[in-house]
Amino acid sequence: MPLGEDVAERADAYAAAPLLNCLLREVARPCPDQEGRPDQDGRPDEDGRRVYRLPGGGRLLRVRGGRRPTEPEVYAAGAWQRVDHTELVKLVSEELRRHTGLSNHELPAEMLDSREAVAALLAARNRTPAPEDPYIRSEQSLVTGHPCHPAPKARGGGPVASWLPYAPEAYARFPLELLGVREDAVVEEGDTSALDALGQAPPGYRLLPAHPWQLDLVGRELAGAFADGRLLRLGPTAFQVRPTAAVRTVHAAARDLFLKFSLDVRITNDVRRLWRHDLSRLRRTDAAAAGAFAARGGPAAWLSDRGHRTAGFAHEELAVVVRDGLGGHLLPGATPLLTAALAEGFAGNPLDGPVDPDAWWQAYLRQVVPPALEVFDRHGVVLEAHLQNTLIAVDASGTPVQALFRDAEGVKLLPEVERAAGWERLVYCLVVNHLTEIAGALAERRPGFDPWPAARREFARHDLPEIAGLLTAPALPAKTNLLLRWTGADGAAARYLPLPNPLTGGLIAR
Structure with a gap:
């Protein structure tokens, strides 16, 4: 296959996955009736595809995969029809107009810009050696980026030459x-x-x-x-x-x-x-x-x-x-890695090594969860502990030994925000945005491994008044990035919808 075609197909796949995640999380509904082919509770068919109904127009959408959906198809004229990224943007835009009653000309352009940016990044990565330093390699690995944003790689619509020299994903x-x-x-x-x-x-x-x-x-x-x-x-x-x-x-x-x-x-x-x-x-x-x-x-x-x-x-x-910098904080001999890179994947990802998933995951939880909970409860500090604001340092075997947190701009303080609002934000950043992605990446590599019992035990160790509710709540708050952007809400005005709580045995729905 010519390089250009390969880049185009990969760019479509990279750009479609987070957009599909948004659509499936915020708007679509699992369909128990695959047009005459029973599918109980939206479980995948024999080919690993799930079917959803788009409530605005009643159309059926079918995708393959879990954390990173692929191969979107719509049901039309009695058959499933594959849609590329441009067609997917049109489909999403039409659905959102029906769903919200609002029009938006800016976001569809950003979605298309994000896909074009991905294509430029992939081409640049094909011709540029990856950094030797594993930390920098992890920081510069996020070609998909935010897994639940409709346009995570949009760069303001400017020409590629204006931003590519400064793009981390291009190994700049x-x-x-x-x-x-x-x-x-x-x-x-x-x-x-x-x-x-x-x-x-x-x-x-x-x-x-x-x-x-x-x-x-x-x-x-x-x-x-x-x-x-x-x-x-x-x-x-x-x-x-x-x-x-x-x-x-x-x-x-x-x-x-x-x-x-x-x-x-x-x-x-x-x-x-x-x-x-x-x-x-x-x-x-x-x-x-x-x-x-x-x-x-x-x-x-x-x-x-x-x-x-x-x-x-x-x-x-x-x-x-x-x-x-890292020098004054990092444990001797430890290698820092961006946690988002563990979920996305990169050369040197410890999840690809010969790790015991249960031991690795317990070590990860021990480093990440206690500090986030304790600084909240004892000091009123609400960390924005999402995937891009957390580094995990690993030892020579790839085992997590230290967590490092960053970005004071995203920190909230109690009582400047009410405790309930701060807790909701922490749960979204730490559990929904962060731990579900790492857990999902680990489970994908180790079929049959269930990461959530260990996560439940880790949270249960902490004597916060909110923990009992966290471990019994049927749902957790998930940020609605697609609807937020479509309705023109301020980016800081987070809106949440309920997602099944994996800490109670449920599965995060996409």
Whole structure:
């Protein structure tokens, strides 16, 4: 098969899976009647396919697979007809118009953009060697990305050449741009001293690193500041950085540092700008999280967002957050890996090795669950402990020995949010988004292995007032990313629907 056809087919499959997950989770209904072929309670047929009814138009949809649905087909003219990604986007859009009574022209374009981005990423990966460092390889492995988002790889609709050089999934690495900000225009909070070591600023100026893609996006807005001397271009850094899975956060291994930038591009649900209101609370949330982890005494660690710096005349556009590197937190001899990569797959994934699934899973739960629960209950810190904000460090045998959490921007604090709302958010991030994906990936590789009894035992060990309800509730909250985006809700205004609770013996429905 020609390379172009192979990339096109793979791009369709990668882009269709998360869109199908959204449709099946949020809108479609399992169909017990496969047009005359009995199928009790929506169980798969002899070919491993499940049938769903789309309530808006009554059409039947058939897919193969579980965590990553494939081969979508619709029933028409007395037969099942295969649909490609473009046809799937049309089908989903028509269904959502009927289901919600609302039109949306932006989201279908993002869905198509996401698929085109995947094709560009796959082509780039075919011609670029993967990073040798297993940690970076894991951060740059997420070609599918968020498994329950309709357009996880959309890059703002811009031309491929504008964003591909900075795409983690394309194994990108690049220097940062160094700017000089006139001292009287510098705005900063917390410990930003690491930025001053990135280069040399002329007298009367302070260093401010910038993401080159962001500079391209907001360059016209900064023309006046460059013209009147408030900003200077000082050239690229002498070292390269690697973008992490978050795209706008980069790893500067040479400085043992992470830097998080503004990026005026919508990625998943939000435009990834460092908003002023988030920056204003960053020190408070980071201090609370850092204090909570310090009180635990390890081995779990918090990667502190220790400070931020920007220019007062471009407060959000040029903001950069300084985050701890790994060196001061990682256990000796341990290898950190992005947990989302375990679910997606990458070369070096410990789940592909000769691990005992029960022992590995119990070790994983011991590292991830206790810190998230304890900092919530004892310190009122609600971690956004989803797959992209959690690292798992493994020993030489691939066994989990430490969890590291990050991103103070996503942290909520009690009583700023009510405890019930904080608990719902924690359960969604930790259980629905995180543990179900890791459990599913492990179970796929070890047929017959049931990960949920061990997970139930781990949660039962913790004396939180919410645990009894968690272990008996028929359903857990799942975020409705498709409906959220279709109805134009703010990305931070999470809406949840109930999913069967695997901790009570149910199965997460797709």
